Amino acid sequence: MDASSLRTGGIRDLSVGYPRTVTAVRRMRGHGLVGRRRRECRIAFDELPPAQSAPSTPSVVLGLLGPLEVIGAASIRVPPGRQQAVLAALALAVGRVVSSDHLVDVVWAQEPPDTARTQVQICVSRLRRLLEPTGATIETQPPGYRLSLAPEALDVHRFHALVRSADRLVLEGQDLEAVTALRSAAALWRGPALSGVDSEALRAQATRLDEDRLVAQESGFEIELRLGRHARLIGEITALVEAHPLRERLRAQLMLALYRSGRQAEALEVYRAFRALLADDLGLEPGPELRELERAILTADASLRAPDPAEAGVLSTGAVSTGALSMPPTDTPTPPVGGPTAFQLPTAPADFVGRTQTLDLVRSVLLDDPTTVGIAVLLGPPGVGKSATAVQAGHLLGAEHFPDGQLYCDLRAIEDDPLSPADVLGRFLRALGVPPPAIPPDAGERGAMFRGMVADRRVLIVLDDAGSEAQVTPLLPGSPQCGVIVTSRSRLTAVPGATCLEIDVLTVPTALRLLSQTLGRERVDAEPEAALALVHATGRLPLALRIVAARLTARSHWPLAGLVNRLADERRRLDELSHGDLTLRAGMSLAHDGFDPLAARTFALLALLTGPTIPAWAAGALVDDDRPFPSDLTEPLVDVHLLDAVGVDVAGETVHRFQELVRVFALEKLAESADAPMQRAAVERFTGGWLTLLTEANARLLGGDFLQIDGGSPRWTPPQGYRERLLADPYRWFETERSALRDVVELAAAHGLVTQCWELVVRASIMLERRGYLTDLAALHACALTAVDAAGDRLGAAALVEVANSGLRDRYDTATRRALLEQALADLLELGNRTGEGLVRRQLAHLLFTTAGDDPAGHAAAVDHGEQALAAFVDRGDLGGQWRTLMLLGREAAGHGATEQGRARLAEALELAHRTGDRRAIAQVLRASAGADTADGRTDLAEEKLTAALELVRELGDPLGEAMVMRDLARVQLGRSRGAEARAALLASRDLFAELRQEAALGEVERMIAALG
Template identity: 65%
Template sequence: MRVPPGRQQIVLAALALSINRVVSTDHLIETVWGGDPPDTARTQIQICLSRLRRLLEPTGARVVTQSPGYRLDAPADGIDVRRFETQVRTAERLIMEGQDAEAADLLRAADAWWRGPALAGIDSDALRGTATRLEEERISAVETRLRIELALGRHDRLVPEITALVQAHPLREALQARLMIALYRSGRQTEALEVYRTARRRLADDLGLEPGPELRAAEQAVLTGSAALTGTPDDQHITGAAVPGAVTEPAPADQGEDRTPGPADRGGSGPTAFQLPTATADFVGREETIAATRGALLDRVDSVGVAVLLGRPGVGKSATAVEVAHQLADTHFPDGQLYCDLRATQQAPVAPAEVLRRFLRALGVPNPVVPVDEDERAAMFRGLLADRRVLIVLDDAATESQVLPLLPGSAGCGVLVTSRARLTGLPGSSCIELDVLTVPTALRLLAQTLGRDRVDNEPEAALALAHATGRLPLALRIVAARLNARTHWPLAGLVNRLADERRRLDELSHGDLTLRAGMALAYDGFDPTAARTFALLGLLEGPTIPAWAAAALVDDDRPFPSDLTEPLVDVHLLDVVGVDAAGETVHRFQELVRVFAREKLAELTTDADRRAAVERFCGGWLTLLAEANRRLLGGDHLQIAGPARRWDPPARFVEQLLADPVAWLESERNALRPVVEIAVRYGLVDHCWELVVRSAILLERRGYLSDLADLHDLAAPVVQDAGNRLGMAALVEVANSGLRDRYDTGTRRRQLTAALRDLEELGHREGQALVRRELAHLMFGELTTADATGASAAERMADERAAFELCAQALADFAAEGDRAGQWRTLMLQGRERVRRGDHDGGRADLRRALELADGTGDRRAIAQVLRAVGLAELADGLADSAADRLTAALDHVVALRDPLGEAIILQELGVVRVRQGRSADAVPLWRRSRDRFGEVRQDSARARVEAQLAALAPATD
């Protein structure tokens, strides 16, 4: 795969360096253009990413859109730099374990991943620092390997390699010292001393400096022939500095007493604290989170690594932080680990000054010497850590201001923070979100806490427990604690207890472990508006919750509805799952949080409050559906309107959200059923049927007829029981338009006739027009059947007159209502039937008028439908060339609409036209495309008909 130079390489590099982590769009813009991006920067980034997606497709890697930017999904070991880092870290562990030869081999393998300078050819100021860091990591690993290999006696083969490295890095004294030792051990003492003299001159000329301790020690060792240079243990240190490559013997272990590691062991100075809490013995999962946290803490070379673990109550932030801290303590932060619970969710969070006092005392500062002033304490704290590698774990932080004074200044230190708040203002921090456990990990946790046999004996109950607890680690541990305290309980017994949503949070409590308490602490910090928003959101059942829904529920008209949900998101009582077309957030409740919200709903609201909130929510849906139809059809057409109360989201928001109404429907399609369900549950009869009517055309056009049937069947019984005649007539019209295959013609005729009678008595002219047109369509279809079954001529003539009369009445009603869509549809039906019955001039005139009206709506699907009807009429008149032009134009429209079924139909008909034109060879590719499209949409009988056409044509085209 070759990625073109320039922006695409820069964007790919930025994503790859943060593989499997979200990189914000703003960061990508900064990386490409620095501080002077063009106005089209976001669009250009999107174009880059679109091209990268195509380039990456064969590799299996994917660029995923995720707020606030993009994420490159690929195995971490598919990136060279990650392979390098993994192998270096493994080598560090091997060194600690005394496996030097294995470590050296692994470091050499790690170096093999490098094929030149880091990020070579990528012109980005923002990435230049990263490239420098990576180069530094590489050369540091090389120096470590050379030290080990010299100690292992591999000096002969190292001389050429180190010589090349010195030429490439002439100011790195460690390399010069290692070259001196390799030369000396190879019997080349004079050359070793020349290396020193050359290095000294260069340092003096370029920097005005003398060689450092390591290089001076190497020179002195060569001059004196020190035993350390030969690897013998009797002279290990020269002028206070270890000679590179010298083999050191381990100090004898203390006998007869336990010993806590101190600064002599860990390279620091002064007392050191090791305050980490005990790691959770049955910790499971979180591999990706741990990897991201390690990267955030360890990847920075020139500044403190700060990782912030975020998540809802009970998700396991503290346990994960302690697990990571224990994994990194010895190898990466050997000078100590400081820990403090900042108690953000308790009534009195710990003040930074108090935390600093505790840390200073742990670092050996006597209490009388601890400064009184917070700033002075922070300065002393930073000074004590200046030359140490210490990890600071700050659990349950409240705000940035609580954490900022506790940050060290030493680049060798790391800070690991947990919080429910989004602490995005900490300098250089990486925020890492913890989600609930996956199902397999949740089952592993149950197996470890309950015992594998108990879980294996009731696998279905164990799975039900995982789902009932929302896969929250705290909830799973509570379940395990209860079951371990009652070994005679079957798992299924607790599943039954958790089935009642009203008691679920009561059941998820054991001793000091309680899930409700954690959520209550976050909820108690809400202002009245946030508390009411949270509670009312508990009414909703859909897979996602748009931000505007919160505004509807609380009847708030602010221009940015997400301002209502942000306080809930900040404390992780509401999840963000995306951003809609208007730039507003889309949310989802974790199941147990929804249960807690419903508890608060019962406390804060009355039945009347809840019904009014649901009415506004459903009214908001009606507003959006009506506007989507208006944009699609060029007006409020082809629908029976009712009296259901509307609620209007902000106009700016609606304008942006429905810029592409079809795309909006696709994003919200799965939410339609829960909306109708809640309208049914609260007895909002008019909203029930109008929601079905308003969504019908959108669903029909996308082929989602099973969805439409589902919504219709939900609403119909409620509307029928309420005796709502307008609603039932509207549902009959929808069923006979989009779901006509559900009924035989006799049933449909009876339904439509009864609906028309009701609409006439109610005086609903638009509804009458719609039903008359549908009834005429049905009768024309029956006439065709009657021809085949031998109906009398008189009967056919009477029905034909009645059908045309229905069309005429429908046209008059549509015209009176200003419904252009209704007019073109009726004219198309009437014109088609006139042509079929021999009135070619009248029929084509109707179709031309239909085309004018369809053009006026701007509805491409309408234009395509009428063009097709005109083309077929012209074909029937023998005007094959004109018919071909019409059908080709219709084909262009359906291709643009991405309608494979419409494409298949028109391609088939266009093939027939080519045969009529005497161009049979041109029909073959058209029918082949038609056959393939019918196959794509699983229209097997239509596909077979096209196959038969191709077979019949084969002899003529051979």
């Protein structure tokens, strides 16, 4: 290795880099230009304006650097599989035409089906709708399609632009700005390129992008080594070496960084490990550059010395971002300002992983404002890693930004003998050199002495496990040169000037990394599925993962899968998650023991709920408390992080969720405090609350309590004011809660509440059907039907038959439907349920009209059922049932030649629909009336009604209604010889039916499209 290369930054490029750049920088240094330029800069690295690394650009719309991501007003999910592959192919060629043949190859590597091009067309059509909020469009342009989008809105384009900018900045001698650009480029990555996109044709492009990322990272390290930032690069380069063990350039950079940090032996060990790896796996030796670097380290070659800070252009007051925390520009702490210096931080955790964003926020809180004391309060549940994060931040920041001392104290808030502020101040004063006899006995005087001693010092204070603001406030310094990090499971929101930062559980990849570091990569790699199961079983809590690793390390003969089996039983999980002094239950118990009886009861009963989130009103239902602001019941749980607040509902009240292991602990408390009848009563109230909300939501949409069989199960009513806010927009409320419905139905079934079980499905069916969530409806129906059949509940069985014949009719053949309806009608007549009779008779009428054809007897039977259904609805005052039945009878009369009678009945149906205020009802009757007009040759009037109906269903967000109206509109347009408009309507209708899995309707529309030629 030549000495000049070593002086400029250490090592020559070993793969792809900036050979011309290095030459140019050397030339500028020879003329004294580089140092002068930097001395004029006087700007902290992470404060450089964006314009110095890249021009202002629009927000990223398409993300390919990681999982494929589309961003509009909110994140937009692209369904995995074909749609992701097609969009990725179009995005990689943005602005250029991608042929249909290439897209077929992208989706099907081998043996594409005969319908491949048609399926690509469907994918493109769906993508167009998905991309509408982003402004991106997909244009049809022979021989394929072109994605129209500003290249700057692609993260791939932005990445390459930043890398090119960095190359140019290095040529201009602006290394600081170049590193900013390269760090910004690295920040765009969210994982391996196109991860999750299943396409062999795109794999090579994804691999090339991943290689570009590595080259950019290596180039950035080269520049930062040149700037003298060797110590703070070691961890980052080590992680990349572990991920890419055969890259010699990274090995060389790590060796140089270690050597310059005074770790010669470790630098040589990196070389020897690499040499052994090459010899064992490939039978090769390291390259000449790496061998030369080893020789230089062994001989302490002067050319390896770190660059002079002034020569490197790093100012003693500047801060340099390393991706997690901003660091000062030198590796040598400033001497303390007089007196003893205390360095009390515990050892940094060797297995610390992740938390990059949190560490960056801590840095910002402590350093960004030089006029105030920065105070970062780390909050989170037991075992989430608050203390480890605080200590890690302390080590990363302490010696550099707070060289005059780092004070640490465990305040022991959750133990029986928490430290008082006076005790802590005494410890701190002794650490700062005050003789014990000189420490005043009064807490206030101790605080004044402490603040005076640190007034002209840069000291970091870490207060671990604080219990209250009163315990923390007396310990705060007055000097803005100092910083404070506090950890607590309580919400210390009243600490003056503090910024609270929530610590969440680890992400799955980070949790797996922690498990690999603590247990050993070989064992994790040997059982990847079991390792992933362990991550989920531990709720991704760092403490739980460390306990798992400790147990498995102590029992090297145990397979990972064996411990997974032990953790499968929720009743024993917390027993298994203990090892020596490491335990989760103790921390949670200490927090739980501070609850009053109501909070303890609320905590236990909430464990009954298994949905993705816990609605705000649920706690009130479970404990039978109807206070106007339900969140008052859960705030004590949230305050100590035994319940997470994950958002607010549409009424502005807090929505919650349990951490997985906290819920296991809550289940233990439930078993201790509530027997089976008490638990069943709580679930009955909770499901009763759901039924109340669903009933009121339907009434707001339908104009009354129409079209549903009532089982008479008990109700629980959330507070009126809250209920009014929650249901102001019924569809909006329903969309936020829909994902929880199946859990609620299963909960009712599990506790033997059969009537509530099927009533939940009946009450939810109208909105599920109107919003096109027929898959959800089918799942709920199947769950309830199992419970109903087991209980022999005839009313419930009949109600579910009616639901199935409304929203799920395409899932049954005609004979089955008729048999089910006739049996349901017999049961309802025997039970005397008049509403149910009307609903089922109307379904039978519809079925018989459909199958009667020219059979007068079949048509007469259908009319008879329809008339009896109408009479039942009139008896019950059910306007919804009346307009639906009148619409059916009117449409059939008009279709069989009784035009005037049909028109009269349809007009009556429309008048009743208007009376209910149900806009979807109005749209349905308009559609039926348009059908009668079409049959009568009045296509102009039919088109006018269908257009009005289309506007209504689109306003309502009703995809099934939109698909039906578009299909009918296409028929009318064909009758008026407007083929192009009809084709467009049919294509839109086809896509909607396909998304809703309406196979029969989809087949009909596809045949209509094929007939157009």
